[in-house]
Amino acid sequence: MNPSPAIRKVFQGVASRQQMFRMFDRHAQRPNRWDGDAAPLYTGEWFEIIEAEHDYMFEILPPLWIRGAMFAMREFLTGSVTSVFFALRIDGVIRHFHGYCDLSDKGAVERMRVAIIERESRPVCAMTRDERLEHIWSTTAADYRGYAGDRWPEAARGRRTITLYDGQTGSTLKLLDDLTDDEIAAKLPVQLRHLPSPIAA
Template identity: 90%
Template structure:
């Protein structure tokens, strides 16, 4: 089931507390939620949060471990995947991040840390198509996103869907990965539509 377990940024900007909690389980609507291993859905996802949100999560429970400017949550989300929080310095400013790491892989936390640093270091790189799709999924309300069910072709079943507004034609569901560039732009917040993209570069 999608998305890929590769390390990936799922939200552009600094998440509010409400957005943070929504993204902690942004795959809650997946089919057969209580069956199978959901680790590939979550492992590798990361986003930025504020200092207050970072400190709030630190104080909820005693961490599983603390390593320098990183700590891991004691409660696991699924399998061996848990939340790891990072405080990283960029241009003299400390920024805070959350990532889901599969602790069965001893190198996963360091790979996540390096990936965040590479992605957020200057010069600022444009959002990729994949990052735009993940941001759209993260900000879309549950009523307007879901997963392809039995009415879809067998090859599409289980893949993520998004509601599109077609004006007089009414609303339609479309696979997230099949959105056109124009549909992606329409779904993004106005301030992100102006960011440089690989398409426009």
């Protein structure tokens, strides 16, 4: 529907407990929630959490499995997709992450582990355009994000939308993917607005 199943960072920074629980189901508002296969929406999403939340999730239920510094949740989100939690040493520091992996794909967990380490080992803090859009989606309150419905052209229906506010024209609804660079900057926290892209890094 919107995101591809590629491995992707969906939040910049370290998520609090409240943010973590919100991001566990970033697509709850999608139309036809109970129809079709939702696995492609979630598979590959990851974000950083604090150690206390990693340990909290470990203690909720016995894990489905533990492999070194990784464990998988016993309860599946959809189909064969479940939460996998990582404790990874990056630049000499242990950091903690949550990701959604499709366990029917035998290599999915290892590919995510490698992708997280590669992404977080960059020498310069940077964000791709897609990461900026995902961060905006993750941090926007449910009342201000949604999905294009019947009033939109057929090609746009089901795509993610964001409410923008302009002091002159008021509130407008726009497709998330169609935000301009200026609109993206306005929706990001100040500390993220001027980060370079990885290409420039």
